[in-house]
Amino acid sequence: MSGPSPVAVEQPDSFAFAGAHADAAEKAVARYPEGRQASAVLPLLDLAQRQHGGWVPRAAIEHIAGRLGMAKIRVMEVATFYTMINLAPVGTFHLQVCGTTPCMLRGAGEVFRAIRDEVGIGPGETSGDGMFTCSEVECLGACVNAPMVQVNDDFVEDLSYENFAGVLRRLKNGGDLPVGSLAGRHSSEPEGGALTLTDVPVPVRFDPAAVYGMGNGSAPAVAAGAVDAPVRPPALDAPRGGKADPLTGIKGLGPKIESALHGIGIYHFDQIAAWTSGERQWVGDALKLGGRIERDDWGRQAAALAEAGEGGT
Ligand code: FES
Known part of the structure; x- marks a missing residue:
């Protein structure tokens, strides 16, 4: 296994939890019964890493060891076992x-x-x-x-x-x-x-x-869940020829959703078939559809219905 360089050469002189991280560390230690504070070693290492910009300096290891009544080497053993703990700076x-x-x-x-x-x-x-x-x-x-x-x-x-x-x-x-x-x-x-x-x-x-x-x-x-950022799909002011396609022909799309789609200017199968992944994401978010559009593959269904002439126009 490979990872970032094992231990940073340049180290800060001191470390102490501060602000929200100090409060969170307090809560993490308090979760465990008296005498079992060492169980909080991983959350404290994680909090130290978050506070210190993505890596845990030696001073934090020493601080945590003192705080939990552990030998420094025991804290170091945990820190070096888990790959999510970085002992040297990592990239953004x-x-x-x-x-x-x-x-x-x-x-x-x-x-x-x-x-x-x-x-x-x-x-x-x-x-x-x-x-x-x-x-x-x-x-x-x-x-x-x-x-x-x-x-x-x-x-x-x-x-x-x-x-x-x-x-x-x-x-x-x-x-x-x-x-x-x-x-x-x-x-x-x-x-x-x-x-x-x-x-x-x-x-x-x-x-x-x-x-x-x-x-x-x-x-x-x-x-x-998608590479494209959510973006609103092109909308129509009204159905072409004054007649919307029966969108409920798409499995998983009922009258309520059809009405909501009309509300955002979607009336036809070919509009749905042309949505990009970012547009599907936008519609799913706007109409609170969860993963329904992808799961029921509305794009493929709409394309098939449009091709079969099921549309109203
Ligand atoms: S083998 Fe890669 S996540 Fe399990």
Whole structure:
């Protein structure tokens, strides 16, 4: 396994939890009974890392050891065991590429190739502009959507050379990180849509502030589950020829949703068939449809209905 450089050469002189991180550390320690405070070592390491800009300095190890009544080497053992704890600075985007068997068989090598081509780094390296660090890690538990990469706190799944190169270009240009499956899956359902669970929530971005009860979250907004950012699709003022298509012919689209679609200027099958992934995302968000548009493949259904002449115009 490779990762960022093991321990930073340049170290701050001191470390202490401050502000919201101090409160969160207090709460984490208080969760455990007297004499078992060492159980809080991982949350404290994580909080120290978040406070210190993505890595844990030696002074934080010492501070945590003192706080929990542990030997420094015990805290260091934990910090070096878990790849999510960085002991040296990492880039703005830490690309933790899963290299374990399912991801490796499904194309983790292509993901590494995309990182090399787009950012010019390999495992254990940070780009010259400090924007990206690449690490190879072991299974992150998203094998069903392999290959995958954890970028900072979030998973990006169902990767290929092309789509992950696109993600990297997007991040380089200041765009949002798409999270979840880039193949349109909303969870781990089969490709082509869920067969059993039919109301699967779209992926949401990890929010450490919520986990630690720290008030305002620091995670920026994301475009969930799609590479394209949500964007409103082209609308009509009224149905062409004064007659809307019977949109309820699309499986999963009932009269209530049809009426809501009319309200945003969508009247015809060909409009729905032409939506981009960003437009599907926008409509799903605006009408609170969860993953219904992708799950029931409205685009394909609408295209077939339009071609079959089921429309009113
Ligand atoms: S093998 Fe990659 S997430 Fe499990």
